[in-house]
Amino acid sequence: MSNAKAAAPVLDTGRVGDQMTALFGSAVTWLQERWLEILIAIGAGVAIALLLFWLRGLGARLAARSASGKGWSAVVGRAIERTGGFFIVMVSARLVSGYAATPPEVDKTASFLFTVAAVFQAAVWARELILGAIEHRTRSEHYSGEALMSAMGLIRLLVSFAVFAIALVVVLDNLGVNVTGLVAGLGVGGIAIGLAAQGIFGDLFAALAIIFDRPFRRGDKISYDNTSGVIEAIGLKSTRIRAFTGELRIISNRNLLDKEIQNTTMRDHVRVTYTIGVAYETPPETLARLPDMLTELVEAEQAKVARAGFESFGASSLDFVLQVDTPGDDWGTAHATRNRLLVAIMRRFAEEGISIPYPTQTTFTAAPDGRLVMPYPEHGHPAVQGDTPH
Structure with a gap:
């Protein structure tokens, strides 16, 4: 049996030095030959960056001008406000890089950095819009409450994990990494977590369904099964209903939505x-x-x-x-x-003179020959006239 071990790969410092020298030389040559185009591209890039920074400030002002910061314009404004400076710089560089005829090495690096910035910036925008939509519905439809607002922390965590996990997979895929195993691992982990906490997630998604579908809101009078009452609070896992008979009834959101609900507040x-x-x-x-x-x-x-x-x-x-x-x-x-x-x-x-009668019933008796025998003496009968029967 041979005890020889495979030799570990050794970094060839000489080759790295040659590559760095070639990159530096091509960059110097590019600067000497394209200095005018480079200056124009830098000026155009700065102008584009300043415009994008101004638009980001406009988003902040749009969010501040919205009434109490609760409207859809506030949601969009906050999403624009979350635009990163690195993304703005990379967008500007990418837009003007073609004009200056950048070397392939520089162009490839700029393209990769732009992809990374764009993917993660899209994840930030998606997270802000999703969370903003949920918060907008929560406030505007009076679904706010300590339990539900505390659930926003869990909702933020789930949304952030989902969007940034997708962004990471996209970036790694652009780097040439085989992400099949990573996606499979995330899928198996998500299934395991979902099975372990399916009751909690079921009630959480039911709470979100109540927010967006709006079958009722806090203060509404509803009837379900044999119960009627007023909605007091809509929480992460359950809804609390004050019955008309005085007691407080608590039912899980998932079970409540499985029933036929009559919202009597909506009737006119x-x-x-x-x-x-x-x-x-x-x-x-x-x-x-x-x-x-x-x-x-x-x-x-x-x-x-x-x-x-x-x-x-x-x-x-x-x-x-x-x-x-x-x-x-x-x-x-x-x-x-x-x-x-x-x-x-x-x-x-x-x-x-209209009479509402009592329920009445008259009983008739029949004689052996079929003639009806009246239940009272007939007029002219000897017994009625006082005669003594013989």
């Missing part, structure tokens, strides 16, 4: 349905006037009739249906209107 009226039965003995003329009579009583209470009319022949009464819309979303106001309306209906029916 409360509809109450009444079924009113009148006696079969009521004259047809009175029955015909009944819908207009009910409408008059409803309008006197500053409400609106959605429907008023004959519904069906009931077991003991002729049934009319009255649907009343009370403006607003307050059940207390609608209930008070209902109480006054019911009293007004009873008073008007008493004045008109």
Whole structure:
């Protein structure tokens, strides 16, 4: 068995020195032959850089002029303000490098530095726009709260990690590095983290869905399942709802969004349905006037009739249906209107002689020959006249 080891590569200092000498010589030759173009390119580059720095300052002023720094213009202005000085210099150099006919070595170096600056600057812009959009929705839609605002720290971390990881992969790929293994490692690591914290991430993304989809906001009255209440706080993991019966209910954001939610704050009226039965003995003329009579009583209470009319022949009464819309979303106001309306209906029916019958039932008995036997004595019967039967 041979114990010989492969010799480690040794840096050839002589070759490096020759390359440096060649680069320096080509640079000197380039300066001597293209000095006028170089001066013009430097002047143009300085002008471009000054313009870009002015635009960056304009972004800062745009963010400061926005009302309370909460509008979309503020978000865009802050993103422009985050433009780096290195990126501005490299953009200026890249735009004028072709005019001065730079040597291939210098041009290749400038191209690489520009790529690095552009990729990381794009990552910074993307991060600022994403976070700015989330913060804008959080403030403007009144979703702010201690729990949710503290979640912004985690959101910033996740967004920053994602955009800068992508930027690093792009830069390494431009350097000729095989990034397949790195991408695979990041994917496996992301899957492992996601599986370990899927409940937390599920509720976090549900909170973001609440922010952007806006099914409700703090202070809204909602109903879900058999529960109704007022939204008190929307947090990172759960939403707190103050039930109308007084208790505080806490439900995870993911479970809450899986249910059918009725946002009663969004409605513009409360509809109450009444079924009113009148006696079969009521004259047809009175029955015909009944819908207009009910409408008059409803309008006197500053409400609106959605429907008023004959519904069906009931077991003991002729049934009319009255649907009343009370403006607003307050059940207390609608209930008070209902109480006054019911009293007004009873008073008007008493004045008109309209009877609301009790449920009644009459039983008839049949004789052996099939004739009906009346449950009371008939007129003219001897027993009714006081005769003594024989």
